[in-house]
Amino acid sequence: MNILVLGAGQLARMMSLSATHLDIKVLAYDVGSKTVINPVTFTTTSESLQQAIESADAITAEFEHIPLDILALCQQSGKFYPGAEAIATGGDRAKEKALLDKTKVPCAPFKIITDRSHFLEAIDELGMPLVVKTCQAGYDGKGQWRVKSEAEIDAIWDEMSAFLQAGTQAQPHSIVAEKMIPFDREVSIIGVRTKEGDCKIYPLTENQHTNGVLTLSLAGKEKASIQAQAEEAFSKLANELNYVGVLAIEFFDVEGQLLVNEIAPRVHNSGHWTQQGAHVSQFENHIRAVAGLPIGDTNLLRPTAMINVLGQAHIPPQVLAIPGVTSHWYGKSAKPGRKVGHINVSADSLHKLGEVLAELADILPEQHYPGVMDTAQQLVLN
């Protein structure tokens, strides 16, 4: 069986590695260079996108910002999962908010902005500081503003206005303003849904971001009540989208109530811990679902943390000597801030995981791996 992935980064790569032992071959379409490649070896094939679509048994995507013509081409093939609609929803905050509205899944109060009057109304209704985000494009903290005072309104509107005017009839631009709600932490849920509508959901993950980029995830410490909230949101959204494959939902935790922050119609960085922390990883389960195979066990095997490797060409080798540690490299050259790999850390209990993270924090500089020692200390104390 052959699967084509739109996008040729580390997510396609890890899907490919998972697919290999299922006897499934993965090729990836690199939207930038418009070439079909092997996402593990990076060798280019001579296939065109059209040929790759024809020879694939199933097509999926590793990111949501895919040109509409390519989405349409894949959708026409009748073998694209989770499908153009789900991908477009993940790539457009206006569609995402409409879906949340429709399914009554809680999120922060928001307002869609397409002209200046909406912007002023949003400030009025939702208050300042106000978070304002472009609905289309935008990634890892880009395309966002924080309006903190009236003095900033004009300057920010100029930038917003430029974005709105850059829209086209085929792909109109809009902006969403969200009420800034002080939250305790960010968490996410990763689940998988089959063509028949069966769902399996991994344990909730707590995520730490630094400068808008995920730096550390932790799975295995959540209470059943909060897990149940996340699972309910997952089921409502996945069923409404008639979703097939892995879907990730990011939440703000506001005193125990989960508000959706973002939906990602794909495998997700905050699910990388599943490679060691669950019997079947998010990558394998995504491949299984889009291939029409039964999906696998999503239960927690052991408490597991994931630490992103950002812009580092190497990790100190002694990291691998610590029990429960696994490295995952993406085969990319290291540029400042670039996600080039991640480290998974598993232990038999949260307390032991804290001890192992403390060992790691002694080796990994805080500057490049923020939050490891803090997380270790919290786990050891609890």
Added chain:
Amino acid sequence: MNILVLGAGQLARMMSLSATHLDIKVLAYDVGSKTVINPVTFTTTSESLQQAIESADAITAEFEHIPLDILALCQQSGKFYPGAEAIATGGDRAKEKALLDKTKVPCAPFKIITDRSHFLEAIDELGMPLVVKTCQAGYDGKGQWRVKSEAEIDAIWDEMSAFLQAGTQAQPHSIVAEKMIPFDREVSIIGVRTKEGDCKIYPLTENQHTNGVLTLSLAGKEKASIQAQAEEAFSKLANELNYVGVLAIEFFDVEGQLLVNEIAPRVHNSGHWTQQGAHVSQFENHIRAVAGLPIGDTNLLRPTAMINVLGQAHIPPQVLAIPGVTSHWYGKSAKPGRKVGHINVSADSLHKLGEVLAELADILPEQHYPGVMDTAQQLVLN
């Protein structure tokens, strides 16, 4: 980093998959076709063996029956692990027996045969039925005889004699006769040793063979006393060979005493369970050791069984729906009896593993997957 593997079968393939997430590239030299290939994609490179040796940071092997000239070439490079001597020992029962003698690691009484008088002495000293095996070549039950009565001696000697005469000065042939000792079961130990001489050893594995081929392995049910015997043998043999990488030792268990049956200087089919049953698999630990990286945790995560897929093009998809099951395919076409993949099965206890194996046995025909139901029943009863 680049590693070259001599041999391009499933063991090289699984080493390559493990190496990828360590940021190590693996190429394989196919001794049959004399080409350098990617053992996952099977694409051929334009490199000669000599070029591949030069561009490799380390060289290793996935099998022990490698032509002497190739072994010598690799040895000269100074980066061949575990090295020509260890590989040659694994490929020659006479060298293996000499090593066991030297290290005083117990094995069944034996006698090396190079002419008919030795054969007759062996029958006299060791008794009938007598197991007789070629010391060079021979694999999975081939090149073996059982002498059960005097009437068979002449016919078997004719075949033995033909083998002895096929030897050359560079590679003389010999035969070993082993006293047939009724054993309770076959077990194996897999361990890894670094360049600095540190060893880590996996839990003992119980192995079931059908028609001389491994069909099922089980890890996680052994007592400390028998594990200690196996670990002592491992340490003595690995240290004597100044071994680097994964070494496998097969034993007969004779009323709780382990007698070495065979040594394999490589990752081993009876260690495939480590992909799910241990935090760091035998494949990753072998790569780590030959690459000079710290070796990883070999403790049992959960009791795990491995079932070989022999000559089957597919497994029933519902197998993947059973919690704790993982399939591993080798990308080979299915021919009768050919090892084309394996299934790992993990559970939180031996009892639960028995229940899962019973579920599997209902799906997998006994004819193609012998021993699954028997093993299930034993585990559930105990």
